[in-house]
Amino acid sequence: MTKARLEAFSDGVIAILITIMVLELRVPHGTGWTALEPLLPVFLTYALSFVFLGIYWNNHHHMFHLVDRINGKIMWANLHLLFWLSLTPFVTAWMGENHFASLPTAAYGAVMLLAAIAYYILQTAIIRHQGPRSRLAAAVGGDLKGRLSPLLYAAAIPLAFVHEWISDALYVAVALIWLVPDPRIEARIAAEH
Amino acid sequence: MTKARLEAFSDGVIAILITIMVLELRVPHGTGWTALEPLLPVFLTYALSFVFLGIYWNNHHHMFHLVDRINGKIMWANLHLLFWLSLTPFVTAWMGENHFASLPTAAYGAVMLLAAIAYYILQTAIIRHQGPRSRLAAAVGGDLKGRLSPLLYAAAIPLAFVHEWISDALYVAVALIWLVPDPRIEARIAAEH
């Protein structure tokens, strides 16, 4: 089976998720600066989740660039990833509307952790399908980022109950780690052309 | 006519359906565990419908893999399938918000049954267009799953009025039956390469 429809479907779901989050930026009733003030945390969480979903789309793009064929397991591993990503608008809105309270902040981390695990499962399913000598297996080699991110998310969940800003700082840190697209994969792509 | 736009359009509709269901997971006002409690049945129904739509997307993908050309009848049979699938968010929300009451549970089964019938009509339209010796006709051969699912849904509708958990168990059972992608089609695809 070819990967075209899996890519198109994933692009569609991520495009919708990244866009419907903006519906939580409820239009204020007033027209003054004070009307905008309560929207600030919602806006910041929106921007964070936009970057978060953008990273997943970027990495998904990079990863499937090295994939030729897919099978049923890869399709379900991909749907599993999309399931956890689909909860992003929910935790984004819950955290944003409650000024980063402890439980919503921890829930945000939990969804991020589960998405990171799902991404790892998907990557493993692809490598298993392609064999250990595949281009992707070589490219992700000692995948430091992929192992570090779940650890940081796992740490952020209990730390949200100590102080929510610790977790928020960790989320921003993970975002920054990933913002640079994986140089190993980019290098490999560049080397092949 | 080529199948590219039909696939893209169906991917788009299913991607949107699978994503807008999450809007029914209304953001709770509180920030404690008790605020999450009433969301549990909504979440479980969401997960069930996510799997349900994922199965349809998977099977649609598998089926059209064996299709080369389409005609007007296939296009309308496909739109007919999308129509019943488009009611999934409605019955999902109705069942989830009412803790699986009898009528909403039966309505969920009715939509599932109508979607299953529409899928069967689509499959028949394709086989009729391709001829009885087509690859799809051979692949679906004695389509046990495709015949069993509507029967289970048809049984679940009246049984929801006996006890709604019987129907819920049947829905989960059908989901599990389909979760494994059709080995006959996969085998045929693998054999051809």
Add this chain to the structure above:
Amino acid sequence: MTKARLEAFSDGVIAILITIMVLELRVPHGTGWTALEPLLPVFLTYALSFVFLGIYWNNHHHMFHLVDRINGKIMWANLHLLFWLSLTPFVTAWMGENHFASLPTAAYGAVMLLAAIAYYILQTAIIRHQGPRSRLAAAVGGDLKGRLSPLLYAAAIPLAFVHEWISDALYVAVALIWLVPDPRIEARIAAEH
């Protein structure tokens, strides 16, 4: 310029429109049959508009099948069509929630009329770009349906104030006229292969 992105963008917009209309089927609070009753007109209007948008998608698909290259004018004529189609969910909900009252019924006809005119402008822009000897020009030849539909919509608008059921009957009639995909285009496509 190639038509691929124009087709993909139009597919996306129509897929979203056909899907978000279902959000107007508000989940009822009760769980009995009486809770479903007020939804009946909303459901019927939803089904009508689903067919209406399905027809546009089908005809768009057929028409662009005969298009090779596009220009800026075609892109804007296509966006103009999408603009009027994008008002479908609004008039659908307004008409459905008011049990087909006169003004909403007339507004529904007005949006349908403007969409039909926009489709005609798009078709004309394509034929002008391709030249009068193009395949599309030959295929639409004496386009009876395309000329009849706007007339029926134009008649339905004032007739909604005589009795709304006259207009509703006209809308259903136009839908039935178009449900069969254009045999001239299909025949031409078949003849070429």
Add this chain to the structure above:
Amino acid sequence: MTKARLEAFSDGVIAILITIMVLELRVPHGTGWTALEPLLPVFLTYALSFVFLGIYWNNHHHMFHLVDRINGKIMWANLHLLFWLSLTPFVTAWMGENHFASLPTAAYGAVMLLAAIAYYILQTAIIRHQGPRSRLAAAVGGDLKGRLSPLLYAAAIPLAFVHEWISDALYVAVALIWLVPDPRIEARIAAEH
């Protein structure tokens, strides 16, 4: 990396944005002409933003027509553009529901300005990747429109506090400037075929 998924993803996001704005056209409770009256400013703002997003889609289409390969920087510059575009429904609804009050009108201009800057950054990232002798660099040459639009938006922001109609007139003016697709790029495309 190829541009196919970047185009598909951008098409998806813009298609969703252009469509969900219509959800702000809330269905009125009444069925008379007076029920439609308060919707007029919302409708006009919707039409303006529809044209605005249509222009971006058109220009995006034209620009990427001259792009062969992309890199990580272009992907992020594109996501950055989509981020500001994604705020269009929010400012559209805020401005429309408040009859073009000063602050919402200025906010609309600010989002338009930031989107214009993001578009310029994206264009620069592409030209930097392709080299100064690329087709795109030649096509945008002395990009008058691209430099004029941000200036007009920047002027519209403070002028909204003098009188909001000045800003509205400027927004309409920018829309009209761009409505004609870039003749230099079209000419170049035509010349190459």
